[in-house]
Amino acid sequence: MSATPAPEPAPVPTTKAAAADSPYSVVAEGLRKTYGDKHALDGLDLAVPRGTVFGLLGPNGAGKTTAVRALSTLVRLDGGRATVGGYDVSRDPRAVRRRIGLTGQHAAVDQIITARQNLEMFGRLFHLGAARARRRAAELLDQFGLTEAADKQPQHFSGGMRRRLDLASSMILAPEVLFLDEPTTGLDPRGRSEVWDAVRGLTEQGTTVVLTTHYLDEADKLSDRIAVIDQGRNVTEDTPAGLKRAIGGDRIEVVAAEARDLPAVVAAVARVAIPDAEPETDAAELRVHAPVSAGVPALTEVARRLQDEGVVVADIGLRRPTLDEVFLALTGSRGDSRTEQRADSEHEEVAV
Structure with missing residues (x-):
């Protein structure tokens, strides 16, 4: 089957005024990142509309996590340009960080202190001040359905509750863009459903979500658009329904x-x-x-x-057709699961 070509990339805004008028929260053009002789990103283009969930799908080693790490300023790009929230990730990484949230594959909350104390601690780390941190913690506990568990320790939470608390902590500053890297890994169906509800609630309030996932039903249910990538390059991009139509x-x-x-x-x-x-x-x-x-x-x-x-x-x-069939039709069995994992574990390069 011939893959549907990805659309032409949106131009990266070159001024703050252009960024403010742009319909995209994230724009990437020709992203490149190499680890030794491995091309983790090899000319990747992305344009993520504001207030949507944008899924990144691909086999292990396709470049999904590397793309998220680059866009969230955790690794330096070797080539290409990208803006997040109107700011260049290479030229102005601090401004980018003030406008994003990032949730990795494992919950980063403290298991011993209470949910409320976790959120207040994150608020203080973001320099909100004690009173404002308390108010923001209360708002997030309510928003993520954790008010009744506010004074309990996360070690006693279900997997879904811990993940919702992790999402809440990434929303302390109400970021314009939230990056979710495999957000429901290891959760049972109920926990996954709880996280899905939380993600939908975020986009309803205007947050743009960039989601990587191995669960194709998750991408199908949550994503407004999906980019399928392989070997660090775009394969195709469309709505979930459009991708299904592409294979028959x-x-x-x-x-x-x-x-x-x-x-x-x-x-x-x-x-x-x-x-x-x-x-x-x-x-x-x-x-x-x-x-x-x-x-x-x-x-x-x-x-x-x-x-x-x-x-x-x-x-x-x-x-x-299911999204699983789309995925297999577009990417086949390619993808070395060790490539991207090795890139992340052996090259802990952090941009500053």
Whole structure:
């Protein structure tokens, strides 16, 4: 399958006035970062609209974490330009840091002091002053649904509650842009749902979220747009629905109840399949499927024909492509999981 080309990158704002008028909170053009002979970023372009969740997807080693570390000023770029909140990440990193929040893969809260004390401590570290830090902590506890647990220690929290507290701590200064790097790693479904609700609440209040994740259902549910990257380069970018359309439309799927009915099912499905598309058959599971151009009418015709022929089916339905299938179609099995991990662990270079 040929990948949908990524859109032309938005120009990096060159003045504060241009940045203020820009519809993008994050703009990156031709980002490059090399560790030895490994290209962690190799010409990456991004344009993240204000007030949206922007997903970064790619196999291990694709450059996702390196991109977040570069945009949040934790590593120096070897090439390219980027602005966050209107400020250049290389020329004015301190101004960038005042406008961002960053939540890594592991919660950074203190497990011994209470949730309220954690947030007040972060407030003081950001020079808010004691009274203002207390007010901000109370606001965030309410915003993230932690008021009832405010005076409990995070060591007694569920994984989802700890993650919400971690998110709250990154929002002390109400950043314009919040970077989330694998925010729900290790959480159970309930914990993930709690974090998703918190992220949606942030964007409703105007925060721009840049999200990296290995959970494709997470990117599907949360992201307004998704950039698929591989080997440090853009593969494609679109909405979740647009990415799914890129690898084909609906597929009709029928499971026969008896093996002897499989030929009749194949013939019925073949009549509605798109031209030149032969139905695929899994004889072990008695499953037949094929791409169709008219979903519901095709399903209706197959069901009617099989009923007229007295064929009993165990299951019949339309199936739309999942983001997992998009991911595999665009990136294949490429990506060395050690490359990016090695870059992060062996090159703890911090820009100042």
